[in-house]
Amino acid sequence: MSATMTDTMTAAVFRGAHDVQIEARPIPVPGPGEVLLRVTASGICGTDSAEWASGPHLAGRDLSGEPRDTVLGHEFVGTVVDRGEGVEGFPVGATAVCGAGVSCGHCVMCRAGRTNVCRTYHSLGLQDDGGLAQYTVAPVGILFDATDSGLSSDTLALSQPLAVAVHAVRRSGLHAGQDAVVIGAGGIGGFLAYVAAATGARVLVLDLDPSRLDLATRLGASDTALASDAPLGDVIARLGYEPEVFFEVSGSAQGLASIFDVAAPGAVIVPVGLQKKRTELDLSRFTLAEFTLVGTVAHVVADDLPEAVRLLAARADGWSDIASEVLPLDLLVERGLQPLADGSPTQIKTLVDPWIDVPRPADHASTPSATDPNTAEALS
Ligand SMILES: [Zn+2]
Numbered sequence: 001m002s003a004t005m006t007d008t009m010t011a012a013v014f015r016g017a018h019d020v021q022i023e024a025r026p027i028p029v030p031g032p033g034e035v036l037l038r039v040t041a042s043g044i045c046g047t048d049s050a051e052w053a054s055g056p057h058l059a060g061r062d063l064s065g066e067p068r069d070t071v072l073g074h075e076f077v078g079t080v081v082d083r084g085e086g087v088e089g090f091p092v093g094a095t096a097v098c099g100a101g102v103s104c105g106h107c108v109m110c111r112a113g114r115t116n117v118c119r120t121y122h123s124l125g126l127q128d129d130g131g132l133a134q135y136t137v138a139p140v141g142i143l144f145d146a147t148d149s150g151l152s153s154d155t156l157a158l159s160q161p162l163a164v165a166v167h168a169v170r171r172s173g174l175h176a177g178q179d180a181v182v183i184g185a186g187g188i189g190g191f192l193a194y195v196a197a198a199t200g201a202r203v204l205v206l207d208l209d210p211s212r213l214d215l216a217t218r219l220g221a222s223d224t225a226l227a228s229d230a231p232l233g234d235v236i237a238r239l240g241y242e243p244e245v246f247f248e249v250s251g252s253a254q255g256l257a258s259i260f261d262v263a264a265p266g267a268v269i270v271p272v273g274l275q276k277k278r279t280e281l282d283l284s285r286f287t288l289a290e291f292t293l294v295g296t297v298a299h300v301v302a303d304d305l306p307e308a309v310r311l312l313a314a315r316a317d318g319w320s321d322i323a324s325e326v327l328p329l330d331l332l333v334e335r336g337l338q339p340l341a342d343g344s345p346t347q348i349k350t351l352v353d354p355w356i357d358v359p360r361p362a363d364h365a366s367t368p369s370a371t372d373p374n375t376a377e378a379l380s
């Protein structure tokens with residue numbers, strides 16, 4: 001297709017706290033190095049609900065801090081329908097998963113392959129327009145071609161948040177044969193348990209919510225415990241764990257402090273959840289026990305996004321227990337952002353399909369792709 005100035009689409013536009021409007025916007029035109037995607041599924045997370053509840057935080061202003069309306073959506077997949085100048089790969093019709101974070105490619109961190117801490121890092125759906133819309137443009141450098149993955153759009157829409165978990169686990173160095181502890185099993189915590197277990201490590205997950213612990217078990221956790229039942233050290237001792245890696249996903253100061261108290265010398269501690277304020281920690285213990293404290297943010301498109309797609313395909317039962325229903329844009333606030341902000345989401349992940357008018361069941365069936373080399377070989 002070729003977009004003209006008169007073509008419009010429906011998009012979720014963020015203007016400030018409690019002000020997300022579903023409205024007509026011009027279909028964007030891909031610039032050099034960009035493609036136009038017809039969005040097929042788009043997820044939301046706590047970042048979006050925080051913008052809606054109390055923003056603007058990251059959304060609603062451009063890189064220089066000037067206010068701007070922003071189309072939300074940083075977890076999405078779409079079909080390539082138009083290509084800007086100089087685009088290699090990504091033919092029209094390709095299925096593209098978006099990594100969302102845009103990096104410059106030449107600063108000191110980009111040169112080191114750490115594009116997620118690029119000096120000018122910014123994200124579609126926050127500082128720039130994103131995928132809670134029928135169409136969006138994205139630079140191909142932040143896309144992964146998932147045409148041959150055999151996964152549905154609803155499943156592929158989980159790629160970006162799963163890549164965030166892949167990144168956290170990669171940063172930790174966790175590997176098979178080690179024990180890990182994950183504190184907090186909602187959203188990213190569940191994905192983190194899944195990725196940690198996929199390394200072959202033994203994973204213990206703690207949460208205050210029994211249903212989240214059930215989910216962690218289905219995602220591969222070896223053991224779970226109610227965080228309110230017993231002190232962390234007692235749980236670890238009772239289950240016979242020797243954790244070398246701790247992930248604090250809940251963002252609770254108490255959770256992080258308890259890890260500092262119970263971790264054995266040499267432990268790697270990864271605060272994944274954002275601490276809401278300055279936290280007092282026993283740093284003499286940090287020194288003497290030779291802890292490694294590891295930061296983690298977003299993900300590295302080139303390394304973490306392909307691995308996320310691979311791990312999505314590796315779960316034989318599909319992902320209906322994570323995201324069972326897909327919403328139309330008109331229900332984004334009422335059934336998506338608001339319940340998430342209130343802490344009462346009805347699903348682990350909320351997905352949106354910008355082309356539907358009423359909710360539909362999510363489709364997580366995987367199909368062998370006709371362009372999959374193995375399938376093509378079998379057919380020829
Ligand atoms: Zn997100």
Ligand SMILES: [Zn+2]
Pocket residue numbers: 103104105106107108109110111117118119120
């Ligand atoms: Zn850079």
